[in-house]
Amino acid sequence: MADRQMDSGGGGKHFILLHGLAHGAWCWYKVVAQLRAAGHRATALDMAASGVHPARLHEVASFEDYSRPLLDAVAASPDSDRLVLVGHSLGGLSVALAMEWFPGKVAAAVFLAASMPRVGRHMGVTIEEDLELAKLLVRPGFQFMDDPTMKDETLLTDGNYGSVKRVFVVAKADRSSTEEMQRRMVELSPGADVEEVAGADHMAMLSKPTEVCEVLVRIAGRYD
Template structure:
């Protein structure tokens, strides 16, 4: 889903979280467009309306390919604002490492934000370490898959989990939409890209300005977990949204848009 304005100087690229798709950004896309900004919401591979099945995407790089290709295709001199939500923060991080000169700023919205010197799977591992004993995943289902890298596991987000841990502050219509449109998602925790401690470098990933948007009412990734990631990457700016659940783009779309526009105006 791409909505553009030829007169706009800003180009936001929005990346969804696990099991979601470009559709989840519809409120933010409309608001940014109304403010005159070019906005592209992408489906990662096997997500949203992307035609691939989850077991046809063998690697995290293949999963992130729609974002990598979109940034690679940006016009010379065009500086982008990448916005990653939840698991989408890892695709944004990979893209920052590959194309640091094309990214004016990266915004992590209640997102997995890795740090230089540690592998990209660390935020997900820490999340699972902190929350697994509490039964956070509730009625989510683990689904065995086989792809070009061998056997693996995908996750289906359950309706109770979506209602109580993800969308609990969002409009009922957005929860209903999510229940109809979420697809199985692969976290790629065994992917070599996720395990490479030398992947993210100071010269590339570390050179791009990072802003973390804390969702203060997030029941999926609590504020303490979000601040832990910020502390791991000194120099990261922080914005906070009170009353935002994990689906920040649905529970607090206006507040999120205001922050995104402020960031775009600050980092030319």
Template sequence: MATWETKRQRHHHFVLVHGMCHGGWCWYKAATALRRAGHRATALDMAGCGRHPARLADVRTFEEYSRPLLDAVAALPAGERAVLVAHSHGGYSVALAVERFPDKVAAAVFVAASMPALGRPMAATSDELLAYVGPGFFMDSKEFEQENPEIKGKPFIFGPNFMAQRLYHLSPAEDLTLGIMLIRPANAFTTGNPDEAVMRDAKLLTEDGYGSARRVFVVVEEDQGIPAEFQRHMVAQSPGVEVGEITGADHMVMLSRPVELVDLLIRIADKHNSSNR
């Protein structure tokens, strides 16, 4: 069985993108393992998340929210192609980055992540997920009043019971405690804002951009945050996307099954990244 310490000939650059209310910190196990195996791992904070200095009210659009990822991909050296790894809501930021810089992406990996389809606005995927899970799904999560009138919709933060039962139910108790301590309120930009240009543009994702990338979806079978049935629904909307599976993991698969996730990411990169560095 492959392990984190397995020696490999190729070395890859993984750019890891977190989900809603979280930050780059949630990749601490996976980033460590990838580096131990000889790869580069960049765990980013989206604007206003994790250790990013922006205040919630300063991040007015999804473009601004995703700017740390867009800037990181744009700054890749000539000839370098990174493996972009999205978790949960991070799928939208990765889709945007792939659309803008397809030549800099070896593969886009969606790990229990929102994966938009070509020919539809990205927010349509979020709308469908909310309809699928139904009212009351977010349990004790809380909404806040919007400080910036330029931002439509209300920011929110996950509740501890929601995190324990929907996101971290198979993760170590220490990681749930860490998550509750470190999450920050966030704007989704996918709901309550019909004027959000990036999320509502049906022509944003093109065949030559996002559609040209190698895309892999990792289905997490025991996920309660984005149920596996809905994950497969997203895959069905994007013919040609490769599919992998991880069992025994919750939504926070990078915490509950880091060994399996890291091994799968390296195998995906070995298959799709032809540029050896």
């Protein structure tokens, strides 16, 4: 699949890793290597018009189109291949969409300093005050705040999104999305377990890759 920048083989769990606004699959390269060394599969994806994905931003008409590489990857996975989806920052919203569409294929969803929506609220509410989103301009990005998917308060349901185990991972040294802001995200979306990565800045997968890998493996072992 062309949208997969890094897909490492092996047994164990299968992690699918999603970047934040304006970044790409490349930001997960340290974590992919460590997950593979631990005997797991790891797939880091470029969302549409991100990383090395060939689309231009003006060609991406909706948040669903932006998230299509993830949705297609989950749809194509075998039913027996229960996935651990990991979303960083804005990537949490693409993970949420995949959880709603394919709850039976997701063993757990991990929100790494990420936007984590709740049932009964529109997804856009999670990023209306996220200062980090304005700072990650590695490649032009778009928040899709006016997209119908972002504004639909009935999109996420208890039976689908709400049925998937959720874990929020707090990056404790994040200065763009502070620990207080991250814990507020957990309060706004109750029902998630919480893990912490001490000393991790917002790009925790780069600043503390070993610790992030350890947390992901621990979470994967908890939920089958």
